[in-house]
Amino acid sequence: MPQLGRDGDDLGANDELIAFKDEGEQEEKPNVSSERDLDDVKSSLVNESETTNSSDSEADRRPKPHPDVESRARHGQLFQEGPRKQHDTGLFQPSPYVGYPFFMISDLGNLCSPYLTNGALAPTGRTYLPFQWPLLDIPGRAAIRDSAAPTHLSNSVPVVQHPHMTHLRPLLSYSPEAFSPQRASPGFSPEPGKQLLPTSAPGMSRSPHTACYPMSPGGMTPIPHPLGWLLVSSGFSPRLVPPPQTSVPHPAIVPASVKQEPGPPSTSEHDQEEERKPHIKKPLNAFMLYMREERPKVVAQCKVKESATINQILGQRWHSLSKEEQAKYYDLARKERLLHSKLYPNWSARDNYVSRLTAEHTPSLLNTQHHILTWLMSASPASSLDSPATPTTALASPAGPAQLQPLSLTTKPPRITHSVGRNAVTPGPPTPSSTDTPTSSPHTASSRSSPQPLSHPFFHPPPTSSHR
């Protein structure tokens, strides 16, 4: 389980700094040490409780980026990037994440504050909260749903259209704007001083990322966002805002077609049906959060659309980030895990393993449904969502998450055996969570294949190997 019960810990507040050097120095030995230090720092960021740094750092085990890749990347064969980090020059640009809501929160115990903070969020720093109200069919939903640009959430509560209702997505959304505005200026480049594109470059619209913990695509009928986007602004006033204009329907919101086959499905069809059913996805890790934000920039800058290539670029840029920059993502990821664990206290990552359980059979999801439903019903149904007594604001209150315990769910229900798969689980008491205690990095030279040369045509022929 994520590091619950560790409220108040410093979020990666580490005074250790990493000195980044110009690209040309990266192949020198001192920089190897720096890279190792970075890995150590990253480990410490992930696990603040790790007070004693082991010399056997993750960097000792993690394979170094393929020199060919780095070399080519350094020489800018793809991005035509100029000199990298120039923090010691006047060209250094402030971090684009200065205004990230998380870092305006002093009370880290308020796990939901990042998403529902009533702090003075600038209009560009809004937090969108896609919230899927479960199992409630309350008049007025259609009016809200159909509203072209609803601006105020009335006393109406929408209903999930999916008959199973299993989809609960009251989850945080790292709105592009939440990451951005002043922070992530359109022309932001991980390589300060080398503006690859004009700051007003078109095509750099923010990614229309919507839900953060969407159920897997395909398990739902298209759901026009029931509540639209809950814009959390100041004064505990959740507002409905329309999705981003450039938004492409999120696959989780508008999933793949769900074939409504008449009659009872056969066994195989039943399996397929179950495969399509929604599940709670893993919270995004730091790198995933970074990728989600930076991907549009890379696409715009490099004119590359292949995700494999983009991810390679992002991986390199990730390593080139300063400790402070990475810390923000580690911090964000940790909060996301915390919130995820709050929302889905009984969820386990193994639920999503191949042959994952369906929503109907997943105790965690069942509990979550009941959990949130009970919470919703316990909230003041007659009050406006503008009222602090509403679920949304209750969630926003420091005590909100704790109040989400109407059920006795202090212990995990017995796991249901996975029917198939190499990771089949047998019923029994759950093993102690490894996340409660510091863990070493799972990445090893054998588990993580060395980065292959970029497959982009600008590079060499694509690799043929894969770690999968």
Added chain:
DNA sequence: GGCCCTTTGAAGAAC
């Protein structure tokens, strides 16, 4: 249509 690719990190299983 669905899997592959490609990245890092987290979590859990396996040893």
Added chain:
DNA sequence: GTTCTTCAAAGGGCC
């Protein structure tokens, strides 16, 4: 305690 595997996002490529 260590190692290994899976999954999370993304979308073009490929079969």
